[in-house]
Amino acid sequence: MNSPQHGLQPTQQELMEFVDGTLSLARYREVEQFVLQSRRLQSEVKLQQTMHRSIREDTTVQPSVSFTTDVMNEILPQRRYMFWVKLANNSSNFFAMILVLSMIGIVLVSGPGKTQNDSNILSKTVESYSTAYDASVQNMELWIQQITHPVNQAAASPSGKFFLIGLTAFCFVVIMDEIVGKRFFHARIKQ
Amino acid sequence: MKTSDNEIIRQALDGERQAYAELVNRHKGKAMTLALRMLKNRHDAEEALQDAFVRAFRALPGFERKSSFSTWFYRIVFNVCSSVLSKRGDTRMFSIDEEHDDELKMEIPSDDDEPDIAFESSEFSRIVRKEIESMEESYSIILTMFFLQEMSYEEIMEVTGLPIGTVKNRLFRARMQLRNSVLKHFKDMNPMVNV
Numbered sequence: 172m173n174s175p176q177h178g179l180q181p182t183q184q185e186l187m188e189f190v191d192g193t194l195s196l197a198r199y200r201e202v203e204q205f206v207l208q209s210r211r212l213q214s215e216v217k218l219q220q221t222m223h224r225s226i227r228e229d230t231t232v233q234p235s236v237s238f239t240t241d242v243m244n245e246i247l248p249q250r251r252y253m254f255w256v257k258l259a260n261n262s263s264n265f266f267a268m269i270l271v272l273s274m275i276g277i278v279l280v281s282g283p284g285k286t287q288n289d290s291n292i293l294s295k296t297v298e299s300y301s302t303a304y305d306a307s308v309q310n311m312e313l314w315i316q317q318i319t320h321p322v323n324q325a326a327a328s329p330s331g332k333f334f335l336i337g338l339t340a341f342c343f344v345v346i347m348d349e350i351v352g353k354r355f356f357h358a359r360i361k362q
Numbered sequence: 363m364k365t366s367d368n369e370i371i372r373q374a375l376d377g378e379r380q381a382y383a384e385l386v387n388r389h390k391g392k393a394m395t396l397a398l399r400m401l402k403n404r405h406d407a408e409e410a411l412q413d414a415f416v417r418a419f420r421a422l423p424g425f426e427r428k429s430s431f432s433t434w435f436y437r438i439v440f441n442v443c444s445s446v447l448s449k450r451g452d453t454r455m456f457s458i459d460e461e462h463d464d465e466l467k468m469e470i471p472s473d474d475d476e477p478d479i480a481f482e483s484s485e486f487s488r489i490v491r492k493e494i495e496s497m498e499e500s501y502s503i504i505l506t507m508f509f510l511q512e513m514s515y516e517e518i519m520e521v522t523g524l525p526i527g528t529v530k531n532r533l534f535r536a537r538m539q540l541r542n543s544v545l546k547h548f549k550d551m552n553p554m555v556n557v
Contacts, residue, residue: 219537222537241412242383242416246379
């Protein structure tokens with residue numbers, strides 16, 4: 172059905188371009204007139220529009236959670252191999268970890284009810300390195316006594332000891348993961 | 363304000379390699395969809411995509427910014443996936459169709475073929491997705507690029523390396539195939555529907 176007023180009947184391709192909005196303005200207006208006068212063309216346009224919407228609403232497929240980390244590990248291979256460089260860059264974290272683990276270790280090794288001895292051992296060790304830090308060591312000794320008291324109590328029972336060992340292992344893994352690799356926890360928790 | 367792709371590229375080239383992770387996060391979803399449509403296998407698609415991101419990073423100094431990063435990157439994804447397909451012995455993706463301009467001038471079916479279906483139903487969307495997944499890769503990819511990634515004919519031409527006539531022709535055929543299979547699906551489900 173051609174109409175002298177409206178030009179040639181639109182082809183299927185033109186109807187698609189009409190829906191896409193890529194027809195020239197003049198032809199768009201002609202096709203629009205055809206569409207307004209034909210239920211068949213209206214249905215066709217509606218079908219095309221709905222198909223387009225369905226495709227556009229189609230959710231994108233996401234790769235695995237660790238994908239970005241895996242790509243970055245490929246791009247920055249030194250992250251995996253330069254262990255000591257990473258360690259040096261994060262030395263403060265590393266020494267904090269050593270301090271915490273040492274305190275827990277002293278409590279666990281010396282057993283319950285020996286808080287006084289524990290702090291003596293620690294203070295003797297520290298004093299042997301330098302007498303210049305006596306004052307600060309004294310303070311630290313008191314502080315450690317206060318901190319380790321509840322830990323010491325917890326270590327009195329087998330279940331408490333088990334819990335502390337587990338906590339220590341967990342802290343170790345998390346901190347090492349943070350310092351060195353950022354592979355396991357970084358991928359699963361931080362993203 | 364969202365940092366532009368070009369700004370991130372500049373940072374990455376200036377030595378802030380970690381900035382590239384933002385580009386990966388931005389483009390991985392749509393690129394994964396494209397790779398999956400091409401390879402039809404999640405594991406292969408993810409591996410190919412990882413390879414594409416690494417290649418893109420190494421090629422960043424040569425990125426001339428004549429096109430957008432996404433178009434440039436999709437070309438890399440397309441090439442990586444194409445080489446996986448050619449290793450599988452599937453070369454349909456690269457064949458350049460004979461151009462049938464007559465097809466593009468195809469008339470709309472007569473009044474008797476007026477589609478009369480429930481367009482708004484969620485079932486309709488589900489069927490469209492299912493039909494695209496079952497289409498030949500060369501068709502489903504071009505539909506994905508055109509609609510999901512909202513690429514122009516020229517961008518698709520740049521990504522696939524196909525002549526623009528072939529891009530138009532293939533897209534037209536893909537849309538017609540999708541139209542006909544969706545209508546057929548509804549007709550099969552309900553013979554009373556006038557398709």
